Amino acid sequence: MAIKTSRLRDIPLAFAMLGPSLLVLLTFVLYPLGKAVWLGQQTCDVQGKNCKSVGWGQYTTVIKSDQFQHALWVTVKFALITVPIGLALGVGLAVLADKQLRGMRFFRTIFSSTIATSVAVASLMWLFLLQPSIGVLANLGWLHDIFPVIKEPGLLKDSGTALWSVGISSIWANLGFTFILVTAGLQSVPKEMHESAYVDGAGGWMRFTNVTLPLISPTLLFTTVVLTSRAFQAYGEMDLLTNGGPIPQDSTTTVTYLIYGSSSIIKNNDGLQAAVAVLLFVILLALSALQFRGFGKRVHYGS
């Protein structure tokens, strides 16, 4: 009985403390999710008004469409470019800087520095490097003599190089983040582990693969998951560097760009945008479940 009254006594306070958060989360996270699922089977006019149901088959139509499948494939390629290279570079940098040497703080600051760039800042820096008329690379005579694609049509405008170029800009922008995470992981590896392996006669590479890598595997898993979801949600890079192009191949139209891009084929169709957004949600959920299950088994969390 005493428990019961105290349970009730806290209610007004709990309501006051949780109410604002709950209101915001329901209005701007859960409601839009539910509403997007519903809108995904509707079709609206160009202003996004007067929506009418056209049936759940709209989802199947989207899944089967060339545009969606193409965007999904571009997204997967983008993730396959940015995640492994970004992770490998981050680990390489962190290992290189993981020594108590004079001046190391200086190098660490430089390696972390790209974390200070927003997607717009990083993309514009790379736009200035890669753009075929005003770009730095295109104005270095000797360089575009060797690689004519830099000038004609330009790395961002050639369907073979566009996605790679955007990917490199994105890898660069994420490098500081990856470096900081992996460095923190390395610092949590107990020194004695290295010393005993050293005493056992293990060389540098063996110590790295047999001691260091397993011990930082939780960090690597976390970083991989974050980088993958960033790759799947990347938008600003495409918006600023390529506009999803070059057309007609749409070489950099990812799923997120397909939903929101200003030159996307469905930009005036709220129903289709919602349907693709819901599919993106399903893909991201499946992906993180997969990563935690597949990779998770091999992760060493210590005892």
Place this chain on the structure above:
Amino acid sequence: MALDTAPKGWRSVARYSMLTIVALFILFPVYTTVIAALKPGNRVLDNPLLPNAFTLDVLKDAWTQGRLGRYLMNTTVVALIITSVQLVTSIASAYAFSFLKFPLKRLVFGIFLSTMLVPLEVTLVINRRTIDSLGWLNSFQGLTVPFVATAFGTFLLRQVFMQIPPDLREAAQMDGLGHWGFMKEVAIPLVRPTLGALGLFSFLSSWNQYLWPSLITTEDDMNTVQTGLRHLASSDLDKPNLIMAGTIIAAVPILIVLVVFQKQLVRGLTAGAVKG
């Protein structure tokens, strides 16, 4: 042991050379940006790798005519509102989940947690419609309100609150310390380091938002730094030095914030990454 003291001779020369080469590669885009921003328009494209001319006028132009000053002010307002309100709502809801007794607590907590599974990109299609119907396009409300509560913050602070032994709360209660007093004297001091990390995280992510402001901003007066840069890049592509100057102005505040709050940054980033 002496294993981790500086290796002698060529090994450390090799390491320093590697470090330097890598550092130069990483800084290359920054270098070309700075050089361009400090050159007058007619000199930008001759020898883009060399600082063969110098002027501060372009930075001034970016600030006034490129409206970076205005954009910075908008972004600062947006980021400060989101960060401070997020901290308050997170403390309040984390406190309620940790120290208050009420029915359906598990269900409500489950609702909070479930929102962490929903990526931003999925909800914005509908949120744009919601903000439009509220008449909040091109407004500070539109830029901030959807983000003033966060399950992540609630969850992070609750983790810390849960470390307070229930006995302590009971003892405090017997001493006549109400919830407000307990929160001020015990709970908040305990989470202060976490609040720092959370605050920095909120500030950075709201400062860096790109997609959402670009969806609900059509008037130049309401552009944030990020969408402002986009505007600058599309309207002045023939003035690369102006765009690069804008880019620098946009990056400097965050650079300063990060240098000042280094500790909180690493703490915040590794919150989920490293065991223990």
